[in-house]
Amino acid sequence: MTVHIGVIGTGMIGQDHIRRITDVVTGAEVVAMADLDADRARQVAAGVGARALANGHDVIDDPLVDAVVVTSWGPTHAEYVLGAIAAGKPVFCEKPLATKAEDCLRIVEAEQAFGRRLVQVGFMRRYDAGYRAMKQVIESGEIGAPLVMHCVHRNATVPETYHSDMAVQDTAVHELDIIRWLLGEDIVSAQVIKPRRTSRRFEHLQDPQLMLFETASGVRVDLEVFVNCRYGYDIQCETVGETGVVRLPDPADVWVRTASHLRTNVLQDWKPRFAAAFDLEFVEWVASVRDGTAAGPSAWDGYATAVLSDTTTEALHSGRVVSVRLKDRPAFYGG
Template sequence: MTKQGTLGVAVIGTGRMGADHVRRITDVTSGARVAAVVDIDAERANHLAGRIDGCTAYSDPAAAMTAPEVDAVLIASPGPAHEAALLRAFEHDLPVLCEKPLTPDATSALRVMEAEQKLGHRRVSVGFMRRYDAEYLKLKALLDGGRFGRTLMLHCRHRNVSTPPGFTNQMTINDSVVHEIDTTRWLLDQEITAVTVLRPTPSTAAPEALSDPQLVLFETSGGAVVDVEIFVNCGFGYQVQCEAVGESGSARIGDGHHMVTNSAGRWGGEIDQDFVSRFADAYDREVQRWVDATRRGETEGPSVWDGYAAAAVCEAGVRAQTTGERTATTLVERPALYR
């Protein structure tokens, strides 16, 4: 049903990402307000809610979802908590924007997919924000238009300044390369059929036991090949780049051509230091489009199928990372709801 008036959103998880979404809905997004915040850290939730008129703090997602002022849910809690929150939202038939990952593994993602199918309609949009980035949108339109013929290869770079304590090799796939997994599937409209991971001698800046950088190779159902340089302790900045090579031309995004300065005999610019600044506009666009679609009574954007497919490819990637062997990806048949 079309939602008249302002959409009341419950934000589940008030850490860095959740707090940023609270700010975004309050200060940037039109047609919505933060009606509730949920966190197991009651003090943090109360502090955040106290700064927003008409916002109530909860420690239990289920309690927030039964509140009459809540019309939709934005999930920004840690991945292992997503499944329970999603299933609870389905019980109330609430629209959901769920930050990636949908769930931490393919098996739990399948359970979510089965539950959504029982509703008979889509309710979840998964937060793969690159699909809303202006540069990625231009590249997608170019490839869909067929100007350069069939896309043969994608060359991707994904660099972070540094990693937090406890960052593991598995996390390079599950937390970082997962974005290239989704953008590959989206840009090419193909599934990833196999993954290979090559691990050169680690950088001296890599923490102990972390292979950094790595080169991840995807093969796709349409015969394309994709390479991803993942370098999570590069030290100098946050960079996400993608070059599509077609039969008769190529296109590259992510070079970061911001303002260039000339001073003291030098020219140069700035490099983003994290994903929050690099993709700020994409997050704004993502949330606004989710709100607009929800108020129209629609669900758009990356689906539960996309979240499941990404989880399945991540699992193949971690196996390839561990064994050093090319690893095939296994997907169930795509249900009609997601075609």
């Protein structure tokens, strides 16, 4: 069975996913797409033999479309995801599920009313080999009960349009999901510490930021977000347990010894770092659509991360420890 996919949004990430579905994933075909930039949609569609439609709702309603990928502008996500649920079609939505937590909750409620999981959110780190190996070690009990987690998210630089809230909402959002996933529990409080600011940043930007979290069982998590580190793209994670430590590996590369120096390369952006994770994410999503199952990041995960993002942003501005006000997880999502 070939899964016929419609894509809403043909910008950078949309085009990357279209390429992935076309060239990497087996048993899937992009048959329709739409974008606010109609000319771009037509051009991208012509490249893969698909049809460019007038708008996202036409993609959802197209009888030839079995499943939908939403990669449009963030504020439109909720509208299209709700439309896909109403049409009974599986939908993959790039993060964020919605830009407002209340809209995420509307999606959760609509999916429960439909009676079957249809939504997957694009938290691709859950498909990274290193993170999956970390989760396996933690769940095996090999390092004992987790006590502390250290996370780092560094970018070489960001554009002038980047502002302090984006350190939470755009950059740390992946850690907010992966922390919950690795530890298997929710975060209950957030705090943001503002260290001395680097001189290599725009005046309006607080950089770096140190985010502190506590989980329901008392695990303490610190996350350094530093988006002007200058040297490259650097993702780190370490979990300290009662009897051992597990650490995320660095991307594989050679070490060179020459002229009294030992060196290796540092990646410069996120694309090569998580390319394999993006590929596996879509391989598994297409398989779940074909099999009628759903096991990836859920609408509930999208909602929980949105609430946590709002909480951490509040902590950034208030300087206080802020409690996370999360609804009770419905049994529908394994609660």
